[in-house]
Every structure is written in C-alpha cells, then in structure tokens.
Amino acid sequence: MAGIKSLEELKRLKEEALAKRQARTTTGGIQITVGMGTCGIAAGAREAMKAILAVTEEEGLSDIIVRQTGCIGLCEWEPIVEVEIGDQPKVTYGKVTPERARQIMKEHVIGGKEIPEFKIPA
C-alpha cells in the first residue's frame, strides 16, 4: 500500500492542485467517456484510455473528467470515446486507436475542433 511517505507526497500534490484550481478560471467542464464492455476491451479500449490519461498527464490538463461505461450497443465501432465539452452536444468517436485518442485530445479537447472523420456516422 501507499506508505506514509507517499501519502505525504500526495498531500503536497493535492495542495498544489488546489492552488492551481483556484487561480484558474473554469473551462466549462470536459467529460470524456470510454466504452469498456467486453466488445470495447477486446477492441483496445484500455489502450485508448491509457492514451487519454497520458495526454492529460503530459499536457497538464486539469478539470477533465474521464469515465468508463459498459457496452452501448455499437460494438462494431469500438473502441468508442465520447467527448462532451460544456454545453456543446456530445461527440461520439469510433475505432479509437491510441493514436486517434491522442489526436482527439490535442485537436478537440485542447484545441476545441472536432475531428469529423473519426466520428461515428449518425
């Protein structure tokens, strides 16, 4: 388990994160959801998730909510990643390889521009 030393480190990290959050204006909330049913997992959803978390870490992105969910019934499009930014409509991306996940993070989540060619056709 995380020893006392690492809990002290965690305390410091928490205080730094809180200070940063106070200094920042709110971004309107970003929620990213990864489909993690059997179909999604078999298609590589965990690697998509890891890529999303890696970009969050590398780019120092705060205030991003990352969740996973079960099968949503579009198994042939897995791995599926949904991006919701503020009040904008949810965008659903399909066949999200780790490379696509990185691109979605950089262009859509950070840059604010959807990537139409990765979207699941409505």
Place this chain on the structure above:
Amino acid sequence: MKEIALHILDIAENSISAGARNITIDIHEDLTRDRLTITITDDGKGMDVAEIARVVDPFVTSRTTRRVGLGIPLLKAAAEACQGGLTIRSAPGQGTTLTVLFQHSHIDRMPLGDLPGTFLTLLIGYPNIHWTFRYRVNNQEFLFDDTPIKQELDGVPLTEPSILAFLRNILEDGISRLQESRGE
C-alpha cells in the same frame, strides 16, 4: 483477449453492472505450487444458481435477464485449457466472488499483461467504487487500497495531472518490483 489483465477489466465491469460499491481484485502467482489464481470479490446484488449457470454457459440457456456477454465463458475455457477452472460463488444480496485458476507454467496460459494499466483504468473510470488491488508473487505482496488516497484528496479529482502521475507510479512500481523478484 490475450491478456489476463484484460479479462480482469471485463469481469470488474460485471461487478459494476451488479451495483457493487466495493470491489477487490486479488492476483496470486504461487510458483511453488505452480498456480496462478485470480479472485474478484464484489458486494453487488449477487446471483442465484440459475443466473450463475447462465453467465457461465450462455449457449445452454437464453440470456434475457442480465447484460453479461461472453467474457466469463471465454475466460473459463482458457482456464480449463490450462489445468485450471473458473468458479463463481454468489447468492442474491450476498455479492459475488469469482475465482479463476491456471496452471502457472502451462504453455497455453495467456500472460498476465498490463496489470497497472487495468488497475489505473478502473480506478479512474469508476472513482465512486472503493477499489482494493492485491498482487502477490509467492509470499511477497503489493496491496493498494484507495481509501487513504481518496480521504487525503478530499474531492480533488484523481485526473489532476500530478495525481494521475502519482497513482500510475505507485501501481507501476509496486507491480514491477514483484515481477522482477520472480526473475522476468
């Protein structure tokens, strides 16, 4: 699925669907007895005997009551091909314990795979679940219980970049230290 770690992710998803609040994942590599045992325990709604039969063998009975896919039958077949097996202990209202056993040295046994990746995914993806991860190689143990971390964070999200790095490092270091000890 070619990794035990991916199957673990899949089974944990069943525990979530069953409404679990506390999920414990225990992986034991017992090289002395040549056994690899994985146990996943939840406090979800549980299953009666007929439901257990249904999730274990979906081709014999119709699947209409519960959204559980082919993950469990596939894992069971993989374990049985390695001198092992899969058992489920459960009762309505009593939670579920699923145990999978493999002969550790069996040539067909799939690798454990990316355990830190699976644990981090579950921890971040379902922050409202109380997670306990226990990984043992022979009699050495890595135990990760998220309670003290969540208490200390007091609502600061696990996805804050520095917290994410902290969690990833604890999981990766703890698991790789044990894996190095068995000489891989």
